[in-house]
Amino acid sequence: MKYKRYSLALIIAVAALILSDGKLFASDTDARIIAAAEQSYVFKTYLKNDNIIVTAKNGAVTLTGSVVDESNKMLAKETVASLPGVTSVDNQLTLRGGLSASNSDTWLMARVKSTLLFHRNVDGMATNVSVENGIVTLRGEANSTAQKDLTTEYARDVDGVKGINNEMTLKNTVITPEKQAQDGKKIGESTLGQKLDGMNEAIDDASTSALVKTTLLLHRSTSALNTTVDTEDGVVTLGGKTGNAAEKDLTGKLVSDVYGVKRVVNNMVAATDGKTAP
Template sequence: MYQMKKLALATLTAGMLGLSPLAAQAADSDLSRQLSEARQEGSIWTAIALNRHLSPFSIEVDVENGVAVLSGKVESDVDRDLAEQLALGTEGVKQVDNRLQVDPGTQPSQQNAGLAQQFDDATLTAMVKSKLLWNSNTEGLDIDVDTRSGVVTLKGHARSAEAKELAGRLAENTKGVERVDNHLSVAGDGTAGQAQKAAQDTSRAISDAWITSKVKSSYLYDSQLDGLDISVETKAGMVELSGSVLNAAEKELAIEIARNIRGVRGVDADALQIGG
């Protein structure tokens, strides 16, 4: 329906040529309304495609005068209600006519599932690249990150076997990553070493706010740590952790992650409680 409406808009625009002033004004008003409705349909469709619960299903979207009509089939009542809420959250949509049918045997649409996987893979690639850039031991490495169906492939050069292993571990511990294929080659004192030195030279003056945000983000990205209960504060490069973790292993991991963020001079985790 979204593609059909775009075609209608193009036809209407072409037909406006040669109209009388009043007719042209009416046509222009109609065009503006249809453009708005097309944007609303696109927004709803994108929200559905990005939602991993709804993306496998083929859902039709049509917006007319502020009413979004949803049709198609989903697997459960939860999916049906979720689609309605996403539509209601779109600016300009005042009401939803939810015609979605619930069928537990509904077969997922491979086209939509593939699109959702592309979004997931792009997100994972960005998360892994960020973690490698923020880490003081991998920031200067020449690493290319590619993700397909949750499998992350690392290519490029590491200055040592330890740096290669660390890069792989950072990728493996990222939420959503299924497997890591670490094809990094060890470059010794060559290109990777020069890149690392250049990165160290440019990271000497890093703000406390930058450090705090990267520590928090690293916690949220990590599959072994629930960073929502950890508070982070940085003063002159010294990171202070407070809140609670489930066990001693999580506390050690939180300290290690913070310590390895660029610009961190030390970590104080005395206020980070275990089992709180």
């Protein structure tokens, strides 16, 4: 009888220890998730002026606070969702100043600005964007005609844009081989784009995935595609289906120009290929 009592006590003690260890493990994982989110490149650059509170319980993350626009709300969610250990994201972020109606000029201006900021071969920081009745006007300086034209194409492809008026001027500068060498660039290497604050630091994979996913949602050409995104050491692997080979190629090109992307592995399957997407 005494032996049975001892056995029962031992079982209870072991069970309590297992439960305790489980809670400690979950608590430790949650702490890592919160720290990773707050230290992510996206949170420290694009979202640094927003008021975002991250909480986690057993891998389920809740975002509260306020952000400046819908694009930042989307970006915060995608960043956290891409972190290891996250099982779900409850995005309760609100918009500062209230919600702008879809397709309103204010709403559209925020989407165009975000799109330009996510791409490295245009100068989103130096491009002024204004919108009136769906017509986007771009002002500022471009490094080249190619950069000016690319800015037009990116802005035109934002869902809701009815037309583009590009009044950007070209910078009156000549970049010599000596100047490129001083800047640490190889001769002929692209000098397009202005780096965001903190751009010199490494971009974590969760931030890269979030930037890619949000970029694809903002572009009209790719917003309807169900694209999967996986990033490892800056190499982005795309999966899912596209309507045709042109859509697949365009998706790959847009992604290759997103900050943090070192290389793109495009495993998307076009319907015209006659294959089945994994």
